[in-house]
Amino acid sequence: MSMKIGNDQFKKRVDDGVNNAFMRFAVSGAQERLRSRRLDAAEELGNWEEWRALGEEIRQHTLENLDYYLEQLTDNVAKRGGHVFFAQTAEEANEYIKNVARQKQAKKVVKSKSMVTEEIHMNAALEELGCEVIETDLGEYILQVDDHDPPSHIVAPALHKNKEQIRDVFQEKLSYKKTEKPEELALHAREMLRKEFLSADIGITGCNFAIAESGSISLVTNEGNARLTTALPKTQITVMGMERIVPTFEEFEVLVSLLTRSAVGQRLTSYVTALTGPRLPGEVDGPEEFHLVIVDNGRSAILGTEFQSVLQCIRCAACVNVCPVYRHIGGHSYGSIYSGPIGAVLSPLLGGYEDYKELPYASTLCAACTDACPVKIPLHELLHKHRQRIVEKEGKAPISEKLAMKAFGLGAASSSLYTVGAKVAPAALTPFMSGSSISKGPGPLKAWTESREFPAPTKERLRDWFDKRSDDGERKHSK
Amino acid sequence: MMKVSLFATCLIDMFQTNVGKATVELLERLGCEVDFPKNQVCCGQPAYNSGYVKESKEAMKNMIKAFEHAEYVVSPSGSCVTMFKEYPHLFEGDAAWHEPAVKLADKTYELTDFIVNVLKVEDVGASLNGKATYHSSCHMTRLLNVKKEPFTLLNNVKGLEMENLENSHNCCGFGGTFSVKMGQISEQMVDEKVGCIAKTNAEYLIGADCGCLMNIGGRIERKGQPVKVMHIAEVLNSRR
DSSP states (O other): OTTBOOSOOHHHHHHHHHTOHHHHHHHHHHHHHHHHHHHHHHHHHSOHHHHHHHHHHHHHHHHHTHHHHHHHHHHHHHHTTOEEEEESSHHHHHHHHHHHHHHTTOSEEEEOOOHHHHHTTHHHHHHHTTOEEEEOSHHHHHHHHTTTOOOSSSSSTTTTOOHHHHHHHHHHHHOOOSOSOHHHHHHHHHHHHHHHHHHOSEEEEOOSEEETTTTEEEEEESSSHHHHHHHSSSEEEEEEETTOEESSHHHHHHHHHHHHHHHHSOSSOSEEEEEOSSOOTTOSSSOSEEEEEEEOTTSTTTTTSTTGGGGGOOOOOHHHHHOHHHHHHOGGGGSBSSOHHHHHHHHHHHHOHHHHTTGGGSOOOOOHHHHHOTTOOOHHHHHHHHHHHIIIIIOOSOHHHHHHHHHHHHHHHOHHHHHHHHHHHHHHHGGGEETTEESSOSTTHHHHHTTSOEEOOOSSOHHHHHHHHHHHHHHHHHO | OEEEEEOOOHHHHHTOHHHHHHHHHHHHHTTEEEEOOTTOOOOSHHHHHTTOHHHHHHHHHHHHHHTTTOSEEEESOHHHHHHHHHHHHHTTTOTTTHHHHHHHHHHEEEHHHIIIIISOOSOOOOEEEEEEEEEOOHIIIIISOOOSHHHHHHHTSEEEEEEOOTTTTSOOSOTTTHHHHTHHHHHHHHHHHHHHHHHTTOSEEEESOHHHHHHHHHHHHHHTOSOEEEEHHHHHTOBO
């Protein structure tokens, strides 16, 4: 459950989100930019649907043979002199990483962007040890400087902040003196970070995809910080979710194209790097020691279930960028480092229903996410499967709702029972009507009528009109 | 003469009867013989989407039986048609119900899809003066893949000027029980939608799904905006 951010209840988090005008303005603008860039980049390929189908096939094949490819990856990393550790839990992963840090007597760690290290709360674990951990991705750096504000988006973690807010954070925490111009802000961060790269003992990265055939790990970035993280410190640790793997470079090429186009609308990012093991004799750069930490942390429990397709995810956030719910509540409302539709599916699976039971309901099932996903994860269907599981297996649905649905099952299965209900409804609702609509409804209508009028039932149902009309017609014919 | 069984949907049967009447008159004018299978109630979507699959299946079986005799099933509601199209998937492995579910799904059409692609009519001879904008509902466009047909028909309505709706891809915030379970979020979504509609200066908001129209219309009414909400069946049945 370490992916959790904050302890507020869902209702409170949504309140905060909805009332945060700055955040909403930043998020809706970013959504529109990222969405249209993605659509342009997809159209440029010409046959996007074929690419998606190929992406889906590659991910499905890999998941179905995950044990084989994990073994191949492990063997090939070892052959190149790297160390591989398979961590079943977040604790195991952190313990291993801390051990490496202890052995190296590390004082300073630089990090490139990685969601899985957020998921396992690795920074906190290293800080307990007395290590200084520095985020070098610009977005993550801003959040770290701002008293560890959690990420609100899986690709653009500081999406919820505008440049004025970032300027204020820099002024307050980094004695920054310049303006909110992005170039000036970035230059300042760059100057601050350059010193850190040069003095770090360990570089830690995430991994976009590991390539099984060669034992390589790949990093897809725009800032170059991941290259510095992996080139300067003597020790490199790469942390990856166990499903982030491709068989060969051939599949890698397809997935990288899908990833960069879907995430930021670019044909390729500025840097696409594949790194294989530590520096070999005769090589001029690279770390002396390389560790690959492969994290399970609940993933293998998803394999083989009706939720397996969620592991196809390549973390592009295309679903987040089109989600109309995310648009209004922002990433922090999800209470998890994984937000948006993918977060609403993944968080209850990795973190449990207790903390995340509301998330599957925070969707209209509009399917914009499913439509946008470059590897065709049926996200809205998975949200629905969660609801079914919550009702049928978890028993977490409210009793009033259960009763209402039971009544629905009976009424909707029989037109005579329905007729009784439909006849009673107008009479029951009469006290609440004003003209042709209801402004203050009882029971479940209350939530509706807080913001909308609800139509009053018509005196004559369509079926009664149709009956009468047919009767009249027959009479006319018989005359 | 083409025989059409009207799948009215519970919302239209009880609340939006005018939409149902317009659908019947429109189909008849286009040369169809329309019947109203009396045993129909609800497609099951409200319970299904809330996770109550067992309860919803009773409603589904009732609908499969109610429309067994039908040659074509036509409905003025994209979302409810989408539910019918899901039946085969939901009854997979059920020896008794799978085949009838497939049959029902195959013969069911959303109204504009039916007019354009089965009746092969693109101009229904309707006329309505004024400026309008169209709300593309999510299930109809994304899951049913009926995207162009409403525009094909609306562009041929005499006197009607269509305005583009900004961010038309965003859901209106209805989502069935979502609208009450997550009322606060739903309100923000419908508010943005209503704001985009206002920006078009349209006199009419047209849609093809009664759920969305009830949601958007309810908010428009509450805010007292001067926009008339019309179902596409009503527009296509207008002759003035």
